[in-house]
Amino acid sequence: MGTDKISANEIKAKNRQNIYQYIRERGSVSKQEIVVDMQLSLPTVTANLDYLKKQGLIDTSGKIKHTGGRNATAFSYIKNARTAIGVDITANHITAVAVDLSGEIVSMERRRIQFNLEDDLYLREIGEVVECVKRDAQIADTNLLGVGISVQSLISNDGEYIEYGKALNFTRRRREEIAAYVPYRSRLVHDSYAAGYRETWTNHKFQNAFYISLSNSVGGSVIIDDAIYEGNTHKGGEIGHLEVVSEGGELCYCGRRGCFDTVCRAGKLTDYTEGSLEEFFHLLENGDETARSLWNTYLDHLSRAIHNVRMLFDGMVILGGYVGAYMGKYLDDIYRRVDERNPFGDRAKDYLVECQYKVEASAAGAALFYIDEFLENI
Numbered sequence: 001m002g003t004d005k006i007s008a009n010e011i012k013a014k015n016r017q018n019i020y021q022y023i024r025e026r027g028s029v030s031k032q033e034i035v036v037d038m039q040l041s042l043p044t045v046t047a048n049l050d051y052l053k054k055q056g057l058i059d060t061s062g063k064i065k066h067t068g069g070r071n072a073t074a075f076s077y078i079k080n081a082r083t084a085i086g087v088d089i090t091a092n093h094i095t096a097v098a099v100d101l102s103g104e105i106v107s108m109e110r111r112r113i114q115f116n117l118e119d120d121l122y123l124r125e126i127g128e129v130v131e132c133v134k135r136d137a138q139i140a141d142t143n144l145l146g147v148g149i150s151v152q153s154l155i156s157n158d159g160e161y162i163e164y165g166k167a168l169n170f171t172r173r174r175r176e177e178i179a180a181y182v183p184y185r186s187r188l189v190h191d192s193y194a195a196g197y198r199e200t201w202t203n204h205k206f207q208n209a210f211y212i213s214l215s216n217s218v219g220g221s222v223i224i225d226d227a228i229y230e231g232n233t234h235k236g237g238e239i240g241h242l243e244v245v246s247e248g249g250e251l252c253y254c255g256r257r258g259c260f261d262t263v264c265r266a267g268k269l270t271d272y273t274e275g276s277l278e279e280f281f282h283l284l285e286n287g288d289e290t291a292r293s294l295w296n297t298y299l300d301h302l303s304r305a306i307h308n309v310r311m312l313f314d315g316m317v318i319l320g321g322y323v324g325a326y327m328g329k330y331l332d333d334i335y336r337r338v339d340e341r342n343p344f345g346d347r348a349k350d351y352l353v354e355c356q357y358k359v360e361a362s363a364a365g366a367a368l369f370y371i372d373e374f375l376e377n378i
């Protein structure tokens with residue numbers, strides 16, 4: 001049994017985190033406001049503000065204007081005091097972003113290149129894309145928190161190796177191989193978890209949510225109380241392998257038949273347009289019969305999955321991934337299909353949304369791992 005007593009050091013650390021968090025939320029505050037609002041002593045607040053300033057995390061150059069009397073020093077937080085980088089590796093692209101302490105993307109680079117861990121040039125390209133956003137965002141080595149690498153696979157607990165990576169056939173490959181040319185702290189992150197986390201990190205109405213990633217493969221993540229629920233063995237949310245076609249289903253990359261992945265991966269649409277999702281939606285908009293029929297079948301499967309997710313979790317449902325990024329126009333149609341299935345009368349328009357972050361979601365989410373780590377240990 002642990003003891004309930006919190007040590008003096010823990011209280012000190014908690015006060016520091018709370019004061020920093022308070023300044024982050026408010027943007028700019030006076031010392032007096034912190035003392036009054038947080039009910040802390042003046043010496044405690046002063047000591048912590050001195051510490052935060054020394055760390056280069058807050059700025060004291062501004063003034064808060066008072067009517068009458070002296071203007072007080074404004075304590076404001078410096079968003080780019082630290083930065084994290086996230087990289088997303090997919091079959092045909094490497095995307096990297098630099099993310100500041102507010103979660104904002106301050107630099108982005110996306111290159112089209114075929115995934116191939118056997119090719120040294122490919123590994124060098126990963127390193128170069130990282131250097132590119134680091135240079136562009138002018139991040140000093142000392143201010144770089146780390147590099148999160150999002151991959152299309154299940155990841156070991158310590159972020160060190162690929163536990164299951166059949167989509168790109170790289171099971172058991174290790175972080176140090178993938179990040180051979182990334183000379184900074186790094187870790188691997190499951191792409192669907194990263195993308196889902198990206199959505200909820202900046203939007204707290206997603207406190208409880210399920211993120212469905214509709215890309216070249218289908219993934220998902222469960223978000224409970226603003227945190228990713230990974231399950232007992234880091235497979236929580238693997239909606240892609242729900243068995244949805246009972247007989248004669250198409251073969252899934254996992255080796256089984258009838259998985260949700262086989263009916264809602266992006267390829268179900270883009271096989272018709274030589275891999276181009278843009279072209280698919282262009283044809284759909286222009287009344288192409290085949291595109292319309294494919295889309296109709298796709299939405300039928302998708303709406304069933306959304307309904308099932310809602311029945312299980314009763315939270316928000318976010319449509320993400322490549323296809324999710326095109327959903328805006330078609331939401332009314334999806335709402336109708338989902339509502340027809342709902343026995344309780346709750347309306348899909350109240351819980352179903354398209355993702356806010358499009359191609360960069362997984363990369364940015366992977367970077368947030370390091371932003372969180374920093375904020376928790378300030």
Ligand SMILES: [Zn+2]
Binds near residue numbers: 240241252253256261
């Ligand atoms: Zn499967």
